[in-house]
Amino acid sequence: MPTDPISALHNAALRTGFSGVIRIDRPGEDVFVEAYGFADRARRQRMTIAHRCGLASVSKGFTALAVGALIDDGVLSFESRARDMLGADLPLVHDDVTVGHLLAHTSGIGDYLDEAHGEITDYIFDRPLHLFDSTEAFLPVLDGHPQVSTPGSGFTYCNSGFVVLALVAERASGVPFHELVSTRVFAPAGMADTGYPRADEIAGDMALGYLDERGDRTNVFHLPVRGSGDGGAFTTVADLALFWTALFAGKVVSDSTRDSLTSALNHVPSERMRYGRGFWRGWESDAVILEGYDAGVSARTWHDPSSGVTGSIIANTSEGAWPVIAALDWS
Template identity: 35%
Template sequence: MVKNDILIESKIKRVIEDEAFSGTIHMKRDEEDAILMAAGYANRAEELMNKVDTRFGIASGCKLFTAVAIGQLVEEDVISFESRLTDCLDIEFPNFTPNVTVHHLLTHSAGIPDYFDEAEMDDFEDLWKQQPMYLLRDLKDFLPMFQDKNMMFNPGEKFHYNNAGFILLGLIIEQKTQLRFIDYVKRNIFKRCKMYDSGYFSLDQLPENTASGYIDEEDGTWRTNTYSIPIIGGADGGAYVSGPDMNRFWEGLLSNKLLKEPTKDRLLKPHIQVKQDVYYGYGIWINKRAEEIFKYHVMGYDPGVSFHSAVYPNSGISLTIPSNKSNGPFKIMKFLEDELIIK
């Protein structure tokens, strides 16, 4: 593991107990496994425990897959990062300004309306009162939820987290490749990185060794998130991965298996400042300390889902913490950063 293995492991277990954590922790240092831990139930009704290679939903944690796929199309000269949305999609958006570009969509700065505005809505489940979640099987099924709405601000004016922008990026991928988005990602990202446990699975057809998401109620009862999220994930979120698979993705991205170096560097560039020391690249968060990049990371939150995964370029560490509860990974990641990574 690392220096003072027993002490660190004991402390981690204490944090896991304090958080009632349900999920896995997978940390690699210099390509060697450093921490492999699992806690909680993948299936509470059957009392099936989570395992190190259990698959978890990762919500928005997979926006980075979409950004990588776009980068691959750029490398093939199918589109450019400066391409306008109107030139990439044969879909009408009557109230969008014509100068929205792929770059704007990738950096959450397009100003287009969102189908779920996290700055305005508190509960993701409220969406499904008007739009049944079981009907959202394809990216185009999301269009009626935002297609005819008005712009929120001018493109490039500011950062405003936007799920609909990544739906549009996925639709661009589908139109340009004539492949379903989830099939493109499986073929061109998961397969290249040997992410054999990962996929976009329908909630009514989850494969074995996949954790169900759980929502804990205030009265002590619980329920699964089956009716709380779209039935199948897509370009804005909802893939299922294991901890080891996600760290294989980081290795593949950083070693140029997925993108050539200039494209990778553009993806990892801090394009837009979100707040002090926090930036956004293409589908990826970037944190700085003392003017240097401390970590590249992704995160995802849905009802019954929480996920954090990061690489720390100065430490040779990749760390992935998925959970089938609505919280837990953030505090564990912060603990590990404080104990093992921050010098």
């Protein structure tokens, strides 16, 4: 870690033309929070610390916790079979796939969004994006992808797995996924400015997501009109600070369930991180990490239980967060 990590982050943001928001909370010290660049380039609207930004796969942590809340309720368990909730839907998903497999990216199911091929700014959907307004609406794109490995045989990052988790959670609970996450995760954490807004109902405090570091092309034709279990939440850095505090105070799920979700199960050398069930961990450190990467979004938020430091770096561009994140030592 640099001698002065705040200066390292701030200087990296200025040097790289970062557009987004950074917040660092350190015990006994003043909060560092700073906004950079533009929330709306065409209208020259500056980014502020109160802007809500897209999170992409950071949202997977919220999905994991919604499932965790149902595990605490006894509605689901890590051993629950997805097939019991899917019924005849998604017949190519192996009958032995469990909730635990899906959370840990060890289900081996085929992925509707293969991040190993193409560019993050590619147009990947061949169905009108306005159709994806609920979790059930994702069934046509989740279907038709054969199982790629035996459940439990190894780690393969899989976006489909977290949309399937959203389906399982809402069918098991009888509560629509977005409502479930709102009531079981956002509300107990006090995250009043966090949710899954529609892309065609942009509020004034929502930052637009830009494909590149320059230019006015946004991600409006790249992402579903409303996200599901694998991404799509918008939030502020203040809400993310509340999130980590609430999570480690036992306000969202029980301590045992939180530990089960955040404990590292697999080493992922390509990311130089470890993975649990919905959460990343540092390669060697205790840091609990959520990360998101999509067209118009790059973000990392983390909490280090050892030091008590919590941080968030959210860019409203596809690549902008990474050079700023690199200013810190993540070993």
